Amino acid sequence: MKVLICGGGIAGLTLAWCLERQGHHPVVVERAPHFRDEGYMIDFFGSGHxxxxxxxxxxxLERIHYPIAHLTFVDExxxxxxxxxxxxxxxxxxxxxxxNFMRGELARVLHARIEGRVELRFHTTVEAFEQHGARVRVRLSDGAEDDFDLLVGADGVHSQVRRLAFGPEERFARFxxxxxxxxxxxxxxxxxxxREAFTTLTVPNRQVAVYPIRGGRLATFFIxxxxxxxxxxxRESALRELRTVYRGMDWLVPELLERCEQASGFYFDTVTQIDMPHWSTGRVVLLxxxxxxxxxxxxxxxxxxxAGAYLLAEELGMAGSDVPAALARYEQRLKPAIEHKQAAGRRIAGWFVPESRLRLALRDLGLRMSLWPVASSVFRRRMAAESIFRH
Ligand SMILES: Cc1cc2nc3c(=O)[nH]c(=O)nc-3n(C[C@H](O)[C@H](O)[C@H](O)COP(=O)(O)OP(=O)(O)OC[C@H]3O[C@@H](n4cnc5c(N)ncnc54)[C@H](O)[C@@H]3O)c2cc1C
Known part of the structure; x- marks a missing residue:
């Protein structure tokens, strides 16, 4: 099967690798001009593990893991x-x-699995497509046109394939x-x-965290x-925004903001969830x-x-030529778990950025209790950390 994957991020690279292992012919197009291995620290557990x-x-994954010694919460x-x-x-x-590892390090691990085996075209995106029976005819931004058995939109939260296939982002984005x-x-x-801790300062409505990473560098996180x-x-506007919002916060924050002009891997975005009634239409599917x-x-x-990429590849592998059936099963198996995790994410917002001193104090009380043996299962449930592979 010839599969076009739009987006060479975590999902796209994983799917390309899984499909290539099954003997399919994936092609990945990535909008960025070169491989993106920058990023932020991520927790990786549950279904992904x-x-x-x-x-x-x-x-x-063990090799790129950061053995953080402490989660440390400081005052101003x-x-x-x-x-x-x-x-x-x-x-x-x-x-x-x-x-725990940097998003970019995970991407590099996945990229190494497909390098030289899967075509990866940078600086390229999907401009348009048309479905004709079991084929999807795709026009790319470099002018090329080709037919595929399946088009996968793995192009992130602001997906272009989603826009082309389902409509504007506003319809599905939950800010x-x-x-x-x-x-x-x-x-x-x-x-x-x-220097061995993930150190966080939280004040009402704002949080800043830092953690040293390999190469003598420092990763930062603001919300x-x-x-x-x-x-x-x-970037210019985002820097201005950060300086305005975090003005007056003490600790290391003034220095971080002063140095952010020279920073690498700068990222600024809304915190958004995507909620769609369906993930595929014909032979176009999102991931x-x-x-x-x-x-x-x-x-x-x-x-x-x-996990989603693994599951989609598994369903495609089992379905033979009945691709729409595989896409339907992929959605049935994954979507309920995603909705559960999204609800947990919304609940956890109050922990990340408490709105008042009182809520901050309650959060800190919860953090202190997190070491109690009985608290572990409560935390696991509140985070909806269960794996979809263990039902
Ligand atoms: C600050 C922060 C902290 C996070 N922490 C965690 C965490 O602790 N644990 C965790 O599991 N997750 C975390 N995440 C979320 C995680 O990074 C994403 O869910 C994950 O990267 C999604 O993978 P993806 O492949 O779908 O999208 P992405 O990794 O965003 O990849 C999408 C790819 O598509 C490319 N692309 C975009 N548009 C186009 C286009 N039009 N054409 C072609 N290519 C395109 C992009 O350049 C990118 O390479 C965090 C995210 C942020 C922002």
Whole structure:
């Protein structure tokens, strides 16, 4: 089967690899001019961990894992308020089946599996398509036209394939009321005390976190509730927005904002979920954030992108020539779990960015209780961390 995958991110690369292993002929088109291996720290557990195990990826994931020592919560003067031993949480909440790594490192691991085996065309996107029976005729941005047995939109939360196949983003996007940013700096600030911790400062409506990463660099993460809608997502405008919103926050924040001009891997976006009645039409199907974005609040987008790709390939492998039946089963198996995780993501927003000092204090109480043995299963349930492969 000849499959065009639009988007060479976590979902697209995983699907390309799975299909190539089955003897299909995937082609990946990616809008970025070159391989994107920048990003932010992600938690990887549940369905993603199980899919990774089935794909024989665990040794590679272990290699890129960051053994964070503590989750440390500081006050505005940088004084430690709560410090949780991360290996203990990892064992209790996730039974050790959990990784932390940079999104880009996961992408690199997946890319290595298809390099030289799958055609990956950068600086290219899908401009238009038409369906004729069992074929999809696709026109690409480089002027090429070709026929495929299946077109997969794995082009992220702002998917172009979704727009072409189902309509404008506004119809499916659920804004969670927050914006997020991340970037990478060369070298941690002098004021960062614990270099083995994921350190977080939260004040009402805003959170900033930092964590040292390989190569002597520092990854940052910002999330805030929106007081006004952002219209312009250019880097210059996003930097202005961050400086305005985070003005007055103490600790390392002024230095981070001063240095963000020289940062690499700059990312700024809304925190959004995608909610669609259906994920496929004919022989065009969506995958990953394009149809199932749970948002960073659920902490499982990349995990579910890998799991979804694994599941779609499995269904296509079993269906033979009945591709529409495979697409329907893929959606039936995955969608209920996604809706459950999206609901959890919305609940967790109050934990990420509490709206008041009182809610912040309640969150901190919950964090302190997280080490109690009985709390682990409550946390697992609240996060909807269960794997779709364990029902
Ligand atoms: C700050 C932050 C923290 C996060 N933390 C976590 C976490 O802890 N755990 C977790 O599991 N997930 C986390 N996520 C979510 C996770 O990163 C995503 O869910 C995951 O990357 C989705 O994979 P994807 O392949 O669907 O999309 P992406 O990884 O976004 O890939 C989409 C690809 O498509 C390309 N593309 C876009 N448009 C086009 C186009 N028109 N044509 C061709 N190509 C196109 C893009 O360049 C990109 O390469 C986080 C996200 C953010 C922003």
């Amino acid at each position: 199980d899919a990774g195990e089935r794909l024989g990826l665990l040794p590679e 003067r940088g004084r430690e308020r709560i410090s949780l031993p991360y290996p203990v949480l990892r064992r209790r909440i996730f039974e050790g089946r959990h990784f 969670i009321g927050c914006y997020t940013a991340s970037f990478i700096l060369d070298g941690p600030p002098d004021g960062l005390r614990d 805030h509730r929106a007081e006004h809608p952002v219209e312009d997502f250019s 990953g954030d394009a149809c199932q974005c749970v948002s960073l609040l659920a902490g499982q987008g990349a995990s579910m992108a890998v």
